[in-house]
Amino acid sequence: MEKGKLVKISYEGYVDENLFDTTNEELAKEKGIFNPNMVYGPVTISAGEKMLIPGLDGAIMEMNVGEERELDLTAENAFGKRDPSQVKIVPMKEFKKHKVNPIPGMPVNIDNKIGKVVSANGGRILVDFNHELAGKDLKYKLKIEEVVEAPEAIALEVAKLFIPRISEEDLKITIDGENVTLDLPENTAFMQNLQMVKMGISNELIKRLEAKKVSFIDNFVKKEEKTE
Known part of the structure; x- marks a missing residue:
């Protein structure tokens, strides 16, 4: 390959x-x-x-x-x-800040690191940050x-890498020479870090399709008013 x-x-x-x-x-x-x-x-x-x-x-x-x-x-x-140095004591105050009561086996995210509570004794919480x-x-x-x-298929799969739940039915892709346009469904407008997602998609398409320009169209559909 x-x-x-x-x-x-x-x-x-x-x-x-x-x-x-x-x-x-x-x-x-x-x-x-x-x-x-x-x-x-x-x-x-x-x-x-x-x-x-x-x-x-x-x-x-x-x-x-x-x-x-x-x-x-x-x-x-x-x-x-397994790395023994990734088993660490985390002060209880870190959990209290987020109103979390740590119990053994609980998955936690501390400073963007995923771990699992091993034991909770008093104010000393033992957390294992090794992958399970x-x-x-x-x-x-x-x-x-x-x-x-196929270029259109590459564009679709690249979009799905960054927006996993998007489907072919929800995404319209137009390739016109060196220009690629992605017509996005309305729900993507509420994604976190949307501009970073668009930048990631653009960089991949510029590399893979040798595109000169990648454009995005955000759609907002008028909601039908309910009648009594």
Whole structure:
């Protein structure tokens, strides 16, 4: 696989023979790990550009479209070894600031670092900032579904990388020579950091499509008044 190509992949991830992640919605429901906040189906990634854990990233570079592999990944090639220095004591006042009562097992976000409360004794809260799968050997089933090559498809998949829940039906894309226009649905106007999202999309499209100009149209639709 050529580095930087947009490819769609599907996968299943197992730890200790238990499924913990999948792109297959039905399998997720069957195994009791379905998350209604997840978008299921093949995911698009940029090959070889560290969007995945090292073992998957490396395997994709060796695979072709339609190929499937079963991979045994050591912790080093997955989410890394456990780092004892990432288990830290956090003062209770940090939790009180956010009106949170820490209990063991609770996920927390402190200074933009995700961790899990290990213990809570008095004013000393022990938080583990290691990834929950750090130190674990994993198994994956991986398939390359397709390489995204058509310009309109590239523009759509790039937009979905930055706005995961946007769909083809909600987004109109026009490519006129070196100009790309994305006609956005109304709900994107309320996204956090929307200007940064637009900048990210623009930079990717300028690089991938050699576009000279990327434009965005924000739509606001008049709501019909309810009649009694």
